[in-house]
Amino acid sequence: MPTFYLDDEPIEFEEGETIIKAALRHGKDVPRYCYHPALTVVAQCRMCLVDVTDMGNGRPAPKLFTSCSTPAMPGMKVSLQTDKVKEGQNIISELTLVNHPLDCPICDQSGECDLQDYAFQYGTGHSEMTHEKRTYGWRDVGTYIMLERNRCIHCSRCERYSKEVEGAHDFGVFLRSHETTFDTFEDHRITHKFQGNLVDLCPVGAITEREFRFKKRAWKLTRTPSVCASCATGCNITVDHESNRVERLKPRENQAVNRWWMCDDGRIGYRQLNDREHRALEPQARVKGELIPANWETIQLAVITRLEEISARGDQVVGLADTTATNEELFLFKKMLVDCFGAKTYSPAHPQQAAPTGHFLNDLISPDKTPNSAGAKALGLGMDLKNDGVRKALEKSPKVVFVLGNPWSENSQLLALAAKADFVCHIATFSSPWVQITDVVLPGATFAEKAGTYTNKHGRVQRIFPAVNPPEDCRDQTRILLDLMRGLGISTEFNTPVQVLNGLGSQEAAFKGLTWDTVGTSGQPLAGIKA
Amino acid sequence: MLQETPILTKNIRSPGYDGSLEAYQKAGGHKALEKALKSMTPETVIEAVKESGLRGRGGAGFPTGMKWGFMPKNTGRPSYLVCNADEAEPGTFKDHFLINRDPHLFLEGLIIGSYAIGCHHAYVYIRGRSQAPAARLQTAIDNLYKAKLLGKAILGTGFDLDITIHRGAGAYICGEETALLESLEGKRGQPRVKPPFPATHGFNACPTSVNNVESLANVPIILNMGPDAFKKLGSTNNSGTRLVGISGHIKNPGIYEVEMGANLKSIIYDLGGGMRDGKQIKVVIPGGTSSNPLKPEEIDIAYDFDAVAKAGSMLGTCSLIVLDEDTDIVDLAYRTIVFFNHESCGQCTPCREGTFWLKNLVRDFHDNLGDQGKIDRIRRVAATMFGTSLCALGDAAAGPMKAFVEKYPEEFRKHFI
Amino acid sequence: MVGFNDAVMKEVQGLFKRYPKKQHALLPILHLVMRENQGCVPEGWEDYVAELCETSLNHIRGVITFYDMIRKEPTGKFHIRVCTCVPCGMCGGDQIKNHIIKKLAIHPGHTTPDGLFSLEEVQCLAACDKAPLIQVNGNNPEKVTEESIDIWIQEMRQKG
Ligand SMILES: Cc1cc2nc3c(=O)[nH]c(=O)nc-3n(C[C@H](O)[C@H](O)[C@H](O)COP(=O)(O)O)c2cc1C
Ligand code: SF4
Ligand code: SF4
Ligand code: SF4
Numbered sequence A: 001m002p003t004f005y006l007d008d009e010p011i012e013f014e015e016g017e018t019i020i021k022a023a024l025r026h027g028k029d030v031p032r033y034c035y036h037p038a039l040t041v042v043a044q045c046r047m048c049l050v051d052v053t054d055m056g057n058g059r060p061a062p063k064l065f066t067s068c069s070t071p072a073m074p075g076m077k078v079s080l081q082t083d084k085v086k087e088g089q090n091i092i093s094e095l096t097l098v099n100h101p102l103d104c105p106i107c108d109q110s111g112e113c114d115l116q117d118y119a120f121q122y123g124t125g126h127s128e129m130t131h132e133k134r135t136y137g138w139r140d141v142g143t144y145i146m147l148e149r150n151r152c153i154h155c156s157r158c159e160r161y162s163k164e165v166e167g168a169h170d171f172g173v174f175l176r177s178h179e180t181t182f183d184t185f186e187d188h189r190i191t192h193k194f195q196g197n198l199v200d201l202c203p204v205g206a207i208t209e210r211e212f213r214f215k216k217r218a219w220k221l222t223r224t225p226s227v228c229a230s231c232a233t234g235c236n237i238t239v240d241h242e243s244n245r246v247e248r249l250k251p252r253e254n255q256a257v258n259r260w261w262m263c264d265d266g267r268i269g270y271r272q273l274n275d276r277e278h279r280a281l282e283p284q285a286r287v288k289g290e291l292i293p294a295n296w297e298t299i300q301l302a303v304i305t306r307l308e309e310i311s312a313r314g315d316q317v318v319g320l321a322d323t324t325a326t327n328e329e330l331f332l333f334k335k336m337l338v339d340c341f342g343a344k345t346y347s348p349a350h351p352q353q354a355a356p357t358g359h360f361l362n363d364l365i366s367p368d369k370t371p372n373s374a375g376a377k378a379l380g381l382g383m384d385l386k387n388d389g390v391r392k393a394l395e396k397s398p399k400v401v402f403v404l405g406n407p408w409s410e411n412s413q414l415l416a417l418a419a420k421a422d423f424v425c426h427i428a429t430f431s432s433p434w435v436q437i438t439d440v441v442l443p444g445a446t447f448a449e450k451a452g453t454y455t456n457k458h459g460r461v462q463r464i465f466p467a468v469n470p471p472e473d474c475r476d477q478t479r480i481l482l483d484l485m486r487g488l489g490i491s492t493e494f495n496t497p498v499q500v501l502n503g504l505g506s507q508e509a510a511f512k513g514l515t516w517d518t519v520g521t522s523g524q525p526l527a528g529i530k531a
Numbered sequence B: 001m002l003q004e005t006p007i008l009t010k011n012i013r014s015p016g017y018d019g020s021l022e023a024y025q026k027a028g029g030h031k032a033l034e035k036a037l038k039s040m041t042p043e044t045v046i047e048a049v050k051e052s053g054l055r056g057r058g059g060a061g062f063p064t065g066m067k068w069g070f071m072p073k074n075t076g077r078p079s080y081l082v083c084n085a086d087e088a089e090p091g092t093f094k095d096h097f098l099i100n101r102d103p104h105l106f107l108e109g110l111i112i113g114s115y116a117i118g119c120h121h122a123y124v125y126i127r128g129r130s131q132a133p134a135a136r137l138q139t140a141i142d143n144l145y146k147a148k149l150l151g152k153a154i155l156g157t158g159f160d161l162d163i164t165i166h167r168g169a170g171a172y173i174c175g176e177e178t179a180l181l182e183s184l185e186g187k188r189g190q191p192r193v194k195p196p197f198p199a200t201h202g203f204n205a206c207p208t209s210v211n212n213v214e215s216l217a218n219v220p221i222i223l224n225m226g227p228d229a230f231k232k233l234g235s236t237n238n239s240g241t242r243l244v245g246i247s248g249h250i251k252n253p254g255i256y257e258v259e260m261g262a263n264l265k266s267i268i269y270d271l272g273g274g275m276r277d278g279k280q281i282k283v284v285i286p287g288g289t290s291s292n293p294l295k296p297e298e299i300d301i302a303y304d305f306d307a308v309a310k311a312g313s314m315l316g317t318c319s320l321i322v323l324d325e326d327t328d329i330v331d332l333a334y335r336t337i338v339f340f341n342h343e344s345c346g347q348c349t350p351c352r353e354g355t356f357w358l359k360n361l362v363r364d365f366h367d368n369l370g371d372q373g374k375i376d377r378i379r380r381v382a383a384t385m386f387g388t389s390l391c392a393l394g395d396a397a398a399g400p401m402k403a404f405v406e407k408y409p410e411e412f413r414k415h416f417i
Numbered sequence C: 001m002v003g004f005n006d007a008v009m010k011e012v013q014g015l016f017k018r019y020p021k022k023q024h025a026l027l028p029i030l031h032l033v034m035r036e037n038q039g040c041v042p043e044g045w046e047d048y049v050a051e052l053c054e055t056s057l058n059h060i061r062g063v064i065t066f067y068d069m070i071r072k073e074p075t076g077k078f079h080i081r082v083c084t085c086v087p088c089g090m091c092g093g094d095q096i097k098n099h100i101i102k103k104l105a106i107h108p109g110h111t112t113p114d115g116l117f118s119l120e121e122v123q124c125l126a127a128c129d130k131a132p133l134i135q136v137n138g139n140n141p142e143k144v145t146e147e148s149i150d151i152w153i154q155e156m157r158q159k160g
């Protein structure tokens, strides 16, 4: 591979690659506003200046070059350190701020603002601009976003995104010279489901999220890597939280899944993570027809005792699991039903996407609104789209029904069949019609409160991490299941989801070769599935 | 006493010449075209233009033959020749002079150039407000079609060419070649990032050469007189003549054709007739508003690319704006920066914000609100803008501002608060 | 009514033949829109042109607001452009502008109530040797004095 030198450090590059691209790939930081790997190169912000002291032919460049638009050449010598380039960065920082309000104290971007960071790192620290700055008012430009044009630094990312990635071109560029604005057409409001990406692309606080406006200081947030649980695509995300509240979900780059993007429905998924109203918050047992709170020890003991009393086996026991459960939970659940009762587990199947449309963003949104159907399928749970299998199983009047999550909760016919069982045990995160039927409620955790993996619709296994703590009396489902199994006399070597996944590989063919570490930050396809 | 050298203006200067196709041909027009199409290959045409040393007349002075030589051959995509008739640099009116008075001269150059680079559809990009010249040009082109000098099988050879006039819509920046191409594609006239260059990715992402009207007008002349004779005109590395447009407080404003390297002062006095009312010169802008001002003591130089550059300015479009002793330099600087600020396309930071800031600073002097700090600031902002913008407009705006405050600080001091 | 008549549509088809893509013909088509609509692009035509040129409305809007010449309001019968750019401005362009403002009682960007005159202040018109000058409609710019303007305005008013 050809090589150029960035401050004397060799950087390998591919033929035709720009300086910035190669440098960023090697972990170098080059200040930039308009450059974005997803968008065409426009070299408008001029922040990515480099001093090319040798163009690869022994001669220095006549002036500073923008690294985003300059192809690397073999033997080229590039610097981000010379006085010349520092002066250039100084100048651009100062000019970028000429018309900028610097209202950082009330700006949502503050703390994660490229302008703030670069002005601090590369700016002069003072301003001589004494004239009136151009000002505009807030603009209501979309159902999910707001626009504050005063803060716009004209990087044109929004316009290019709307033209090149989203495609509707509903963000335009109007007028010219210092009056140039990036905006929507007159009173047009964007309604598509990919507005949040504009917020992420905008390097400053010009485009902000309605939901997040004036809510939190970005620097106080902790970002925990995770996977969006709002559909079967499994966009990689971070769960941004503070004081045990999830404030927002942001996409995390994964070229194999969502690239840099996610949809707004996924972003809104954060609301449910803070929902306490519809949450199963405490263990409950039905006493004289009424669910009453109980502590975990009592309830676990009661469950074991009751199961031993009934001592059902085979068809007399049915497991129902929804596909919001992780691979690990589904595996343990299935294992519990097989090992303890010789019984079968069923999961609802969900409609899958028709053929891809070729529009990357639209194809992200999967009709299956659960994150782990593919995992359930890979684990061999009885998946049936028409619910025939599960109905037949329930029509055999089982004595015991285990319910993980809220499978088929909208299907009153199935619920009525299940209600006839002697004992229904429900591991619940959110309340659902199952609560009406169940004999015990064991409160679980949301995907933001636990570790584990989901398998996305393309068979890619991806990790989630606990970001916030579950409410006091809720427990990670893995632990609930392991406790139940031990109570039922099954010894297991597992204690954590990580151990479960690592063990899965040897027990489930589809998971062969997968471990917590090999799945890593960007996921790993199931055995036999091409990346 | 300096005299005009009428080469490009030979026809125009002959009494009664009306620029029609008959008049043009009666005066010996289209001989070069016939020669090129019938007895030369595209390569030998390019070779001759290279040999002549012709440098572009649009402002930058890039050798025309070399530009054509860069065009990749056999790409499987069409090649385009685009004639730049935007002519929006304040002080410049030479291209419109040619279009109005002798359109067939540069059109002949355009046809020959198209032949040389293998273009079968050429465009003439003319500024939007020039409806009358565009109409005149359209008539000239229609007549060429009628005379079978455009269209299929020109002069019975296998060479086909169409020419389309494309009118701009009021944006100086569309004179910049890549902005021009954007505009030709129906977009906002925002200059493109280079690389890729128009030679490989120009109009519709095809190989394209953009050439100024006057550059093209020289092409038939070169083929007619031969590159060697052409090279004998003008000074070293500056072959040929230039159409010099003189405006301002000059006795006889207008277009004068001189050999490159003629003495600048003589052009002003001998051809322009000196200043009106016997006044003294205060400032000469030698190459359109983008060029740095020269003081009267700096104008005793050869008027060619190199000598004017050496004097700290540029030859640009050969547009002399000559202003007299009563001139308020602050007013001049203010008009200049208002122009550039208004014409900035606004896409890149230094130019968008820099011209805005500079305009505000210079306006303070205009409003008698200046102070020393602001003089220093103008110099610093201009100096810092220079060389960091995306296209040359940023430099063109910054350079003169810096020069004005450096060369005429006392003029700015007159406007202190 | 929004939309070209058949005769103009023929011109449009002719234009499309002269460019590789329909979108390339946008500026000439906008010139046609202005020719047919008293020098402006009225309400509703942007959508029409967007469809005609197979491009987005925001593209059209971006182009229209970029170019000085493309207006949203009709011009008067005599559209006067007065140049106050560098050479003209240094040779009395402002006086001419102010004179016209006084004479017509309108500011640049406006049209007289009788719809006869509209005024626009412009940058260099590539005729600086005639400074100070004005351009009327699409004609070649003419050197003017305050007196010559008075006479011309008088004549045009009489002609109506
Ligand atoms: C801001 C700007 C404006 C320009 N305007 C014109 C113009 O009006 N006419 C022109 O021929 N060249 C103009 N140019 C130069 C063109 O970019 C280009 O160099 C020229 O058309 C090439 O033709 P030539 O090689 O024949 O000179 C301009 C350049 C810049 C940077
Ligand atoms: S956009 Fe950035 S620099 Fe501007 S006010 Fe917001 S945080 Fe501050
Ligand atoms: S709104 Fe944001 S993304 Fe759009 S141009 Fe302005 S700074 Fe860039
Ligand atoms: S220098 Fe000015 S005109 Fe050129 S690209 Fe930048 S903003 Fe546009």
Ligand code: FES
Pocket: A031, A032, A033, A034, A035, A042, A043, A044, A045, A046, A047, A048, A049, A066, A067, A068, A069
């Ligand atoms: S990142 Fe290179 S110019 Fe903006």
Ligand code: FES
Pocket: B090, B091, B092, C083, C084, C085, C086, C087, C088, C089, C123, C124, C125, C126, C127, C128, C131, C133
């Ligand atoms: S400055 Fe007015 S025409 Fe050139």
